[in-house]
Amino acid sequence: MSSMDNDLLETFKTRYDALKAEVAAACAECGRSPDDITIIGVSKVFPVEYAKAAFKAGIKDLGENRVQELIPKTEAFLEEGLDANWHLIGTLQKNKVKYIIGKTCLIHSVDSLELACEISKRSLCNNVISDILLQVNVSGEESKHGFTVDSVKEDLDKVLALEGIRTRGLMTMAPIQTVDGDAKTVFEKTKILFDGINPGDWDCLSMGMSGDWRYAITCGATHIRIGTALFGDRAAYIAKA
16 A cells, blocks of 8 residues: 555544544434444545545445446446445436446435336346435425425325335435524424335435534434545645646
């Protein structure tokens, strides 16, 4: 291992240890166990070497926003025998579903019945079961994708009836906080929705990122999607690259 690789590994170990300690403290404050929280390291924009260092530092769950970044990273991991749990957390177009079937442990961003149907069709063709989350736009922001609160209730039975997929719960994104704590309302509403429509076997509530994950944990998140706190500032990396 080169000195650069070793430095990168040590950086991720330090950041991951610090984050785990903060997660444990947040869980203690609201009476939850840190074992109930899956930390997903989001390697968006960063090269595969960063993702590999994160994995070797102990971050076994990795997330990508774009299919075109996910695929080469999963292939590079396979070449080295690195068995990460890959999550697709960004917008997924129907014409790109065929590329990721069988390559993810969880698709967080299923934002329509039509997309769920496409994942079902492609999964059946490949003889696999794809685990998915339904993305809900609880905040109502026009810039965000997802089912509305009403449409997820209307379409839920149709989604649950699809073969080849296993719906595990919900995902949401809160608006960027202008005041600390702004995100909490969105997370609280999402947890109420989750509890209200849970068919009984859902175990995933994906919400919270680097700037607001503490509120997400307080409100019941099981999966938090962490980019900046683990990988560093993306804009700074791009500017330097």
